[in-house]
Amino acid sequence: MRKQTVFDLCDTHAALGGGRRSAEMACEGGPAYGGPCSPRPCRILPGSDFYSQDCTDEEFVGLVANWAVNR
Numbered sequence: 019m020r021k022q023t024v025f026d027l028c029d030t031h032a033a034l035g036g037g038r039r040s041a042e043m044a045c046e047g048g049p050a051y052g053g054p055c056s057p058r059p060c061r062i063l064p065g066s067d068f069y070s071q072d073c074t075d076e077e078f079v080g081l082v083a084n085w086a087v088n089r
């Protein structure tokens with residue numbers, strides 16, 4: 019597993035900026051406002067700084083797709 023989480027955020031959510039709060043938000047249903055990801059989904063590649071070892075990149079693709087703003 020990588021050491022640092024990679025936050026490659028879409029234009030809509032770029033202002034979240036990454037970091038611990040964004041890491042929590044990603045697992046708590048996504049951004050509270052701001053509309054859906056555009057023009058492409060946010061890409062979050064989990065690292066051991068914020069997430070447990072069993073988190074996978076594929077899992078996080080599904081996580082972003084299931085954010086309330088993206089459903």
Ligand SMILES: [Zn+2]
Pocket residue numbers: 027028029030031054055056058059060
């Ligand atoms: Zn987004």
